[in-house]
Amino acid sequence: MQSQIFSAPTVPTKGAISIRDVTKIYDPDGAQVMAVDHCSMEIAPGEVCMIVGPSGCGKTTLLNAIAGFHSITEGEILLDGVPLCGPKHPLASQASDRIVVFQNGALFPWKTLAENVAYGPMVQRRWPKAECIERARAALKEAGLGNVADKYPGEVSSGMARRAEIVRALINEPKVLLLDEPYRAMDALTKQIMHEALLEMYDRTKVTIYFITHDLEEAIFLGDKVYVMTTRPCRVKKVIDIDLPRPRDYTTLTSEAFRLLVKEADEAVHEEALKAFQAGEREMA
């Protein structure tokens, strides 16, 4: 059934991210940590772009630059051809066209799920207050959370809270959803339910997704493309096209094609993790 709240274009046209020759050096006058080194990526509108790579390689640094939390040192980042940051403005402005879903959750504990979801449109005065709440309830219902819309985050499971966070992000109709290991602490079964719920929401919105993870199966199950990043400083080592048919469900996980893609990603990440480990050993010596 077509969504009443979120409507996806047949072919997504919004949310293209161009990362062009971006370099990020933290503390350029002092310790000089080069986190990203002339990194380029072209993410298509509506792409589910999964970012994997060794710990500390610079994945979050790129996300922070897109979101406008940190400046870049060189290069430029564009959204739909419009510069977000570049030589003249190294720090992108923070705006509701790019919404970050944080690792540890960020629902207001003193508001119900419906109030949390309605909060953004209410602050922006997008619709009258009652309509904001009504739309929030409808959106929660579409995500299978209709019966907990009046509960507080502390009264629902962590999985439900995470789903509500995504609903809260999507109600603002962002062009890009930025997720930094949102399901890291979850057990495998809950994670699987989260994945299917996220894909269902994605099918209804076709928002561009930039998703950081260490879990290669998660990357391949969800992604259109998996970007394997090098050890720090971060660049793209390999792009793996995930040509598994959609919609995907748990049966995808047992297919031979899925297994081969995991193997391909694992080999690329392992090589980089080994380099990171050896570099660490050299620094310790």
Ligand SMILES: Nc1ncnc2c1ncn2[C@@H]1O[C@H](COP(=O)(O)OP(=O)(O)OP(=O)(O)O)[C@@H](O)[C@H]1O
């Ligand atoms: N504010 C900062 N000042 C100095 N160095 C920083 C700062 N933030 C991050 N770094 C360094 O930049 C590098 C990249 O960090 P980043 O958090 O982007 O990596 P990551 O790939 O997201 O790591 P993880 O997978 O562990 O979350 C790391 O070496 C980190 O220590």
